[in-house]
Amino acid sequence: MILTPHLDHDPAEARSPLYPVVDRPTSVGCRARRYPSDTTDAEWVLLEPLLPKPACETAAGGRPEKHPRRAIVDALRYVADNGSKWRALPSDFPPWKTVHGFFTRWSKAGVFEKIRDRLRDRIRVKAGRSPQPSAAVIDSQSVKAAETVGKPSRGYDGGKKIDGRKRHIATDTQGLLLVVLVTAANLQDRSAARLLLAALHAAHRNISWVWADGGYTSAALIDWAKTTLHMTLDIAKKIAGQTRFIILPRRWVVERTFSWITQARRNVRDYERLPQHSAAFINISMITIMTRRLTRH
Incomplete structure (x- = not known):
């Protein structure tokens, strides 16, 4: 009997221009690139300097890390892209508890937000724009929650008839993520907007104009944003008499971002x-989108 090696991917697909495979040596500290979600060499050149220094390289000191950072990042991208359980992480990655530990620590330290912001700045500069945006678009998306989501952080969205959570995001005019806030689905957009706009103002002081859909219509909210945050909240309403889907200016930008985010199965x-x-996985998916855009030939 002749045994053939098991392939976890289609060679034709893996060698396509969309997912270029860069074979890396499988010596100590390295693993071969075999999944579409794995980082390419060009992507890793962008990401590696943005990661926090290992504890052993800081003044506080610590033990050297057993597993290479690139394998940890590849594992996080695998979970985000494929939506697999932590315990189902393939064996060629570091142990799932190790990967989950990095995920927890980096989420708490805001590492994913910092990487997201640095990459977004580079894309804006590459497009001939200022790294700091002056306008934003906000919207929300309700998604079903699994049984792992507890009652304190879930709710029922009566309008969408969804029991779960709601994602509130702000993007620039290119659809690149600025701020993400995850709440229970029963929190109204007008109520969550104060939290979202306050976080947006704290992170991006130059933003003075924000577009939103009709769900944010509130004279009190518009006045609060103007007087407290010095932001103009512009409600982009549907066209009068509209009965079918029409792409509306500004609103389609943030809706497209939701489409990008949900391409990651997690x-x-x-x-x-x-x-x-939950917000961390949204940031991870956006980071993957931006690194691929920056390294695209």
Whole structure:
């Protein structure tokens, strides 16, 4: 009997221009690139300097890390892209507990937000724009929650008839993520807007104009944003008499971002016990989108 090696991917697909495979040596500290979600060499050149220094290289000191950072990042991207359980992480990655530990620590330290912001700045500069945006678009998306999501952080969205969580995001005019906030689905957009706009103002002081859909219509909210945050909240309403789907200016930008985010299967449904972990996976999927855009030939 002749045994053939098991392939976890289609060679034709893996060698396509969309997912170029760069074979890496499988010596100590390295693993061969075999999944579409794995980082390419060009992507890793962008990501490696943005990761926090290992504890052994800081003044506080610590033990050297057993597993290479690139394998950890590849594992996180695998979970986000395929939506697999932590315990089902393939054996060629570091142990799932190790990967989950990095995910938890980096989420708490805001590492994913920092990487997202640095990459977004580079894309804006590459497009001939200022790295700091002056306008934003906000919207929300309700998604079903798995049984792992506890009652304190879930709710029922009567309008969408969804029991789960709601994602509130702000993007620039290119659709690149600026701020993400995850709440229970029963929180109204007008109520969550104060939290979202406050976080947006704290992170991006130059933003003075924000577009939103009709769900944010509130004279009190518009006045609060103007007087407290010095932001003009512009409600982009539907066209009078509209009965079918029409792409509306500005609103389609943030709706397209939701489409990008949910291409990662982990984000199709909310599985995270903590809302901040749900936001972390949204940031990871956006980071993957931006690194691929920056390294695209």
